[in-house]
Amino acid sequence: MSRLPIAVVGAGLIGKTHIDRALHSANIELVGVADPTPAGAEVARAAGVPCFANHVALIEQLKPKGVVVATPNATHASITVDCLERGAAVLVEKPIADSLDEARRICEASRVTGLPVLVGHQRRHNPIMRKAKAIVGAGTLGRPVSATVLCTWLKPSEYFDVSWRRQPGGGPILINLIHDIDLMRHLYGEVDQVQALVSNGVRGFDVEDTAVVALRFRNGALGTVTVSDTAAAPWNWDLSAGEAERFPRQDVNAHFYSGTEGSLTLPRLEVWRYRADQGPAQGWHDPLTMERTVVHTGCPYAEQLRHFAALVAGAEDAVCSALDGYRTLEATLAVTQAAASGRAVVLPS
Ligand SMILES: NC(=O)c1ccc[n+]([C@@H]2O[C@H](COP(=O)([O-])OP(=O)(O)OC[C@H]3O[C@@H](n4cnc5c(N)ncnc54)[C@H](O)[C@@H]3O)[C@@H](O)[C@H]2O)c1
Numbered sequence: 001m002s003r004l005p006i007a008v009v010g011a012g013l014i015g016k017t018h019i020d021r022a023l024h025s026a027n028i029e030l031v032g033v034a035d036p037t038p039a040g041a042e043v044a045r046a047a048g049v050p051c052f053a054n055h056v057a058l059i060e061q062l063k064p065k066g067v068v069v070a071t072p073n074a075t076h077a078s079i080t081v082d083c084l085e086r087g088a089a090v091l092v093e094k095p096i097a098d099s100l101d102e103a104r105r106i107c108e109a110s111r112v113t114g115l116p117v118l119v120g121h122q123r124r125h126n127p128i129m130r131k132a133k134a135i136v137g138a139g140t141l142g143r144p145v146s147a148t149v150l151c152t153w154l155k156p157s158e159y160f161d162v163s164w165r166r167q168p169g170g171g172p173i174l175i176n177l178i179h180d181i182d183l184m185r186h187l188y189g190e191v192d193q194v195q196a197l198v199s200n201g202v203r204g205f206d207v208e209d210t211a212v213v214a215l216r217f218r219n220g221a222l223g224t225v226t227v228s229d230t231a232a233a234p235w236n237w238d239l240s241a242g243e244a245e246r247f248p249r250q251d252v253n254a255h256f257y258s259g260t261e262g263s264l265t266l267p268r269l270e271v272w273r274y275r276a277d278q279g280p281a282q283g284w285h286d287p288l289t290m291e292r293t294v295v296h297t298g299c300p301y302a303e304q305l306r307h308f309a310a311l312v313a314g315a316e317d318a319v320c321s322a323l324d325g326y327r328t329l330e331a332t333l334a335v336t337q338a339a340a341s342g343r344a345v346v347l348p349s
Helices: 014-023 038-047 055-062 074-085 100-113 127-137 157-161 172-188 237-241 300-312 324-340
Strands: 004-009 028-034 066-069 089-091 119-122 145-154 191-199 210-217 222-228 255-259 263-266 270-274 288-292
Touching: 004 055, 004 300, 014 028, 014 038, 014 066, 014 300, 028 038, 028 055, 028 089, 028 300, 038 263, 038 288, 038 324, 055 074, 055 324, 066 300, 074 100, 089 300, 119 324, 127 172, 127 263, 145 172, 145 210, 145 237, 172 191, 172 210, 172 222, 172 237, 172 255, 172 324, 210 324, 255 270
Parallel strands: 004 028, 004 066, 066 089, 089 119, 145 222
Antiparallel strands: 145 255, 191 210, 210 222, 255 263, 263 270, 270 288
């Protein structure tokens, strides 16, 4: 397969990760970068590719087949639609957009142009999640009963020097919880109903620092998530799954999925079950067995880019389509809505 020529729009924190992974990819050829800042131009220079101040000029001149959109959330829809309309498939960072209306524009442009959109929920590409998806998909848990998820850590105070991180929309619900809700949807399917409480009690900013969320899935299972960026705790995906070098890895679980036949913990991939050879009617008086699968580590960002190339070539279906990104955003926005109203939010089917 020939290498897919791509460009990266937005050479900031995560854009640099995409550029680095593209430069080391066997399936991708980085042809250019678009970023209006001197820092962005420097990143492009170091990568040995031309830099454009504007993504439209880049596409018209370099004609990449794919574009990675790694710009601030409010720009995702307009840049993604521009790329699609000019013939490039898009890998757009999460959240797919900053509102459902904007996310719908992306879905529609993908439909009209026939070009694929992949949403950057990179955790789905982690080998741990691939295995988890296979375990749940094989029916190992029986009928899904509950999902219990923790997303608790302490962000350092300088993180909040940037003003948008102290404002509504810049907090752990839209920045972090969205990833966990996406994983829960990936394993249990669509969310039907959302209830939530939020607090800004510790940091005192306009944005939440802590939230607790209750979910009902269409498959009948119930879920809870606790998210806090002000808790001195290791129980979250970033610290436990070891996806990024900047987070020291903690050997703990953060996700717990239970069903009538067994349970699964993540990221340690432990399956808890009663022994099949001890006859029927087992319960809490009987011993449970635990089997742990250790998978080869893999970089989800590199795997996501490999998949993007395969998606554009028509060799694979989108692991996280525009509609997936839309549904994950919808369930995440419902958390803020439910907390503000004090009522359950029922999601459209
Ligand atoms: N999947 C992940 O793990 C992950 C991690 C961090 C951020 N993100 C997402 O990535 C996006 C970017 O976040 P970040 O932390 O890298 O932000 P950032 O501020 O570090 O970088 C954004 C970059 O985009 C550039 N930019 C802004 N407007 C532009 C435009 N119109 N055209 C071209 N370039 C433009 C800026 O100059 C900057 O270099 C956000 O949507 C965020 O939610 C995802």
